[in-house]
Amino acid sequence: MASQSANSEGAELGRFLRARRTQTSPERVGLTVGAGIRRTPGLRREELATLAGISIDYYVRLERGKETRPSPAVLDSLARALQMDDQEHQHLRELAARYAPEPPPAPSRTVRPHLKLLLESLRPNPAYVISRSMDMLAWNHGGLALYAGLEDWPAKHRNLARYLFLHPASRALFTDWDRQITACVARLRATAGTAPDAPDLTNLVGELLLKSPDFARLWERYEVTGRKPAQKTFHHPRVGTLTLTSQSMQLEGTPGQRIGVYTAEPGTPDHDALLLLDMAAPAAAPTREIPQTSP
Secondary structure: OHHHHHHHHHHHHHHHHHHHHHOOOOHHHOOOOOOOOOOOOOOOHHHHHHHHOOOHHHHHHHHOOOOOOOOHHHHHHHHHHOOOOHHHHHHHHHHHHOOOOOOOOOOOOOOOHHHHHHHHHOOOOOEEEEOOOOEEEEEOHHHHHOOOOHHHOOHHHOEHHHHHHHOOOHHHHEOOHHHHHHHHHHHHHHHHHHOOOOHHHHHHHHHHHHHOHHHHHHHHHOOOOOOOOOEEEEEEOOOEEEEEEEEEEEOOOOOOOEEEEEEOOOOOHHHHHHHHHHHOOOOOOOOEEOOOOOO
16 A cells, blocks of 8 residues: 555656646756757756756656655755746645555545534625535535526536536636636646545546546646636626625635635625625525535
8 A cells, every 4th residue: 555655646746747847948947959859848857857956867767756755955956947936846845745655534525514604694795615626515505606507416516627617607607717727727736636546536537537628638737826816707697797806715624625705895786796696595595515425
């Protein structure tokens, strides 16, 4: 079990380094490229090893997953050579640090009662609790209704990444759909990289790789820095166009769960649209929670 974990972690570290290397041009890092055709996209292995001050043999072992315990100094040198930003650098450190004999337990999918009350208290602002794999675990009415058509899927199938890539309504809902899916994949890449064998993540990724060419294309790029915009514009079939400010927060005491909230300034047309969306709920509609299944 320990050797399998090491191989998995090393392979993930190697995939990340290879993706960053092939997407970094020699010109970007100050190398002069001579005449002729380069067969390798981005940097060659020996070029990166030289820039980072490590041997080509050692770098090849890293990229092939045969070396799983690089020192912090080596990681910092590679990050500098590849001009990684802070988030990519941190992701590199996390991948190198995850040598463990047993995988960590799956995060809880149970939403605590006081959080469900919190979701209701936030109305008419749409709000929901999601898992690390972006499953919707609990929501108030607006939190579900905002994603047009999502309520038509069974509760166990409701997942924001699945919605973006596979639901026919998602492209019409977001004018910046390309930006939304890029940020979504980057977030999943960062999460899956630190738990590469977790079933909740591997099952979702496997499904999307099979069903969505757009997801497969973005997944191959291995970007982990995509951030969703602070504001999102929705072209909602029921209440029209509205621009909302989004906020996502890690929930204290519940690893892997986050709460997402959308707000609009009271008195604005966007807030009026939220009121209309919330009013469509039946009287005293309860906060919903995804049914729990046995592990």
